[in-house]
Amino acid sequence: MSSLLEKVESLVIRKGAGDEAEVVTDVTDPGNPATRTQEIKKVEEHGAAPIVWIPFLNRGTNFTPEERRRKRLEGLVPPAVEPIELQAERVMLQLHDECPNSLAKYELLAQLAATNVSLLYYVLIHNLEQLAPIVYTPTVGEACQKFDRIFRQSLGMYFDCFNQRGRFREIMDNWFSHSVQIIVVTDGGRILGLGDLGTNGMGIPVGKIQLYVGVGGFHPEHSLPAQLDVGTCNEELLKDKFYLGNKKKRLDGKEHMAAVEEFCMAAKNKWPNVLIQFEDFPTDKAFDILDRMRDKVLCFNDDIQGTGAVTTAGFINGMKAQHTPLKDARIVFYGAGSSAVGVATMIAQLISKETGMPFDEAKKHIYMMDSKGLITTKRGDKLPEHKKLMAHGDDVPVLKDLKDVIAHVKPHALIGLTGAGPAFKKEDIEEMLKYCDKPLIFPLSNPSSKAEITAEKAYEYAHGKCVYASGSPEEPVKVNGKTVKVGQCNNFWIFPGVGFGAVMSKSKKVTDEMFLAAARALADFVTPEQIEQGQLYPEAKDLRKVAATVATAVADEAIKQGVARIKRPADLRGFIEHRMWDPEKPHLNATTPLTTPMTTPMATPQGTPRHSMDFGSDVKFPQHKPMS
Ligand SMILES: NC(=O)C1=CN([C@@H]2O[C@H](COP(=O)(O)OP(=O)(O)OC[C@H]3O[C@@H](n4cnc5c(N)ncnc54)[C@H](O)[C@@H]3O)[C@@H](O)[C@H]2O)C=CC1
Ligand SMILES: CC(=O)C(=O)O
Ligand SMILES: [Mg+2]
Secondary structure: OOOOHHHHHHHHHHHOOOOOOOEEEOOOOOOHHHHEEHHHHHHHOOOOOOOHHHOOOHHHHHHHHHHHHOOOOOOOOOOOOOOOHHHHHHHHHHHHOOOHHHHHHHHHHHHHHHOOOOHHHHHHHHOHHHHHHHHHHHHHHHHHHHHHHOOOOOOOOOEOOOOOOHHHHHHHHOOOOOOOOOOEEEEOOOOOOOOOHHHHHHHHHHHHHHHHHHHHOOOHHEEEEEEOOOOOHHHHHHOOOOOOOOOOOOOOHHHHHHHHHHHHHHHHHHOOEEEEEEEOOOHHHHHHHHHHHHOOHHHHHHHHHHHHHHHHHHHHHHHHHHHHHHHOOEEEEEEEOOHHHHHHHHHHHHHHHHOOOHHHHHHHHHEEEEEEEEEOOOOOOOHHHHHHOOEEEOOOOOOOOOHHHHHHHOOOEEEEEEOOOOOOOHHHHHHHHOOOOOOOOOEEEEEOOHHHOOOHHHHHHOOOEEEEEEOOOOOOOEEEEEEEEEEOHHHHHOOOHHHHHHHHHHOOOOOHHHHHHHHHOOOOOOOHHHHHOOOOOOOOOHHHHHHHHHHHHHHHHHHHHHOOOEOOOOOOHHHHHHOOOOOOOOOOOHHHOOOEOOOOOOOOOOOOOOOOOOOOOHHOOOOOOOOO
């Protein structure tokens, strides 16, 4: 089956043959609309244009002379015929020599996304370590803050929840692709640690989709960044004349949920096998949305579940580096929002599974703090549902200060997910060292300005004796005279592979077990020698390889659990890799139909899952009352 774009391409080629072109009046009068040719009128009506103006088809100077003749591109591109390597070299040269800062690099890559998609991904895939920090955190954070100022070309879809409710399905028909497999959607309510950025949040779905393609292997044509415009309570944006969304206060409660639900059901109706990733929804909505939608559409929440898996992987390796048995591990969370609760839940699941202790016992190893201090049911305030799950009771005193909490808990790991900026002080790290030789210190808030500590300070305060990773990338640091690469604990290790594995296995849902399989696969990617040296995560240059590994593990788990709708291929890894889109072969791989025949769900999973889990219904993510 050829892709829609291939069909468009052939349509454009036929039109390009000139048989329908007819000059209707005096072409020397450009001001007269009637001077336009019938063909251009058709282009305006139907959206077809010379393929050098269609970013998903354009290859610029890479078109061969034969293609230029056949596609009637002669005269539309410069005479030079260039291999994609040379085109990429030009982009990289411009990035290095002409872009004064990271935001300028972001803008250059955004321009490429709007003009030559294959080249964008060629450049990205071949320079992942260098460019992930541009299209993604930390630069994407700055880009979102200034999104309405730097805006040129829309790279996704907007759904206006004030003026278009009831019409989302119809509006989806305006998207060019009939076969969207992955959507990243936000309402802009909590963009990284930068708060409510309204429709400026669109930079996040765009960045995540670029990793879904460049890392995960989805075809660009199968991928859609989406923004729900539910308004904003950001006063600066409400006053900003360039702001691109409705200048209205955010929708809340039932109205908000109804808009999200309409979006999800419309997407499922339009693209029945699509996977929806919820991204950067505010915590007071994130859990409810996941609860409500997870059985209705194929979906997951990246901040809760993706972050859960990536941090669990680092935790597994961190405890190995310390030689701390999981049954003894104690963890302090600084922050108790969607991401922290997602991580805490998954780590408790892991401890429960690995040690055999009940989940309710395992969760006692976890101590969570919010802006009011250590979370207990006895603290005297009304806890929201998501904080109740991990709250301690009478077993802990009322403590407000991080150092006091560390002194009480004597933790092996300190995980920061507040979005509040520098908060881990020298005295906190020194306190940790009293109880643990090599404490795990994870300041995971993004972007870099919101991290709880830097690598330089953490290693300095710990005298080089800690295992460390941060949410955003950091430059290497000197530790006891040696240069050490800084690990990155970011859900970008997880979501591309989880999404690809789930979609390629035609999974009916994305289960908690699939996320745990992803976490283990990521942890196993790091060698025991690397772990011993304190390296808990792979290097960003290996993102694509890791995604293939994670996708394979996720598909494997889906097949074992009986939620996949493919038969197990003889070579599952090969099956996954073969489907990963490659910009050097733009029309191959993921666009080709799956060769493994569809089956009805298997009655019994094949074999016993390596990490089979039955946590029981009491240990799922916090349940909320359904909307009445
Ligand atoms: N590294 C990664 O892969 C990921 C990182 N994050 C980052 O995590 C951060 C938080 O995200 P969410 O959990 O969704 O946000 P959230 O707003 O739901 O949660 C923030 C939590 O931190 C607490 N908090 C805020 N200031 C505090 C302070 N000064 N002291 C103690 N507690 C404080 C709040 O009470 C709340 O419990 C963001 O910066 C985000 O970028 C989120 C997802 C993935
Ligand atoms: C990485 C990510 O998803 C966040 O900071 O929200
Ligand atoms: Mg996020």
